[in-house]
Amino acid sequence: MRLLEASGRAFRREGYSGIGVDSIAKDAGVTSGAFYAHMKSKNDAFRAALIAGLEEVLSALTAYRETHGDQWPIAFAEYYLGHDHRLDLEGVCAMTSLTPDVVRADPEVRSEYVTLMERIVNEIAKHLPGDGPTQDREAKAWAFLSALIGGLTLARAIGPGAAADEVERASKAAALGVIGFPAA
Numbered sequence: 521m522r523l524l525e526a527s528g529r530a531f532r533r534e535g536y537s538g539i540g541v542d543s544i545a546k547d548a549g550v551t552s553g554a555f556y557a558h559m560k561s562k563n564d565a566f567r568a569a570l571i572a573g574l575e576e577v578l579s580a581l582t583a584y585r586e587t588h589g590d591q592w593p594i595a596f597a598e599y600y601l602g603h604d605h606r607l608d609l610e611g612v613c614a615m616t617s618l619t620p621d622v623v624r625a626d627p628e629v630r631s632e633y634v635t636l637m638e639r640i641v642n643e644i645a646k647h648l649p650g651d652g653p654t655q656d657r658e659a660k661a662w663a664f665l666s667a668l669i670g671g672l673t674l675a676r677a678i679g680p681g682a683a684a685d686e687v688e689r690a691s692k693a694a695a696l697g698v699i700g701f702p703a704a
Contacts, residue, residue, distance in 0.1 A: 522548040523558050528569040529610040536566055536621040566621065567629045573614020574636035581643050590649060593664070597695050600668045601688045606675050615640075615665070616672045641665065648699050660699050667695035 526548035530539040541562050545555040559565045584592040584599075599605060605612060615637075622633045644661035645654065671691020675684040696702065 523550065523555060523565070524568055524572055527559075527565040528573055528614070531566055531569050531621065532573075532612055532614070532617040533610045536562075536624070541565075563626060563629070566618075566625070567632060570614060570618050570622065570629065571632055571636065573618060574633070574640065577613060577615060577640055578636075578643060581640070581647075585647055592647070593696060593699055593701055597668060597692045601671055601675065601692050601695075603680075603685075603688075606672060606684065606688070607680070612676070613669075613672070615669050616676070619669065637665075650700060663698040664695050667691050667698065671695070 523544070526544050530544045530547055533539075534543075541555055542552050544562075544565060545552045548555070555565075559568065581592075581596070584596045588595040600613065609617075619633075622630055625633075641658055641661040644664060645657035648657055648660060668691065671687055671694075675687040675691070678684040678687060
């Protein structure tokens, strides 16, 4: 468990190419030998961290629905694009922090990613307000997620300040608007 948590923090903070096995092991408080006793490779650690991170998103969606009822998309968007989440490099969502490395990952990692992202989209689509064909609801869910992920990525790259705050406001309005909510 310590290796998985350390891997997740390291990959979120440094990216796949920015971190090595020795650093992950040290952060977990174990030796590199212990790392390899539990993980086959750095790629294996990335895959495990990615899966754990996307599973966290699924759990968070359930928690937001339970806590905020029909208004969960507003609360989720406010948290997701919020200042604290934006500045937390080690704890930020796997969808934002790990997706760029998935692009260069092996086919097995990409396949896992697609499967989990489709589960996330299906969860969002099932719990959107209103009626409509499943395909339309899924398209709205993809657009909602894309606005959140893209907005957070851009705001993080810009850094603290008025421009990042504007990206946050605009992205939140776009994300909520595509699913039929007025901007909060």
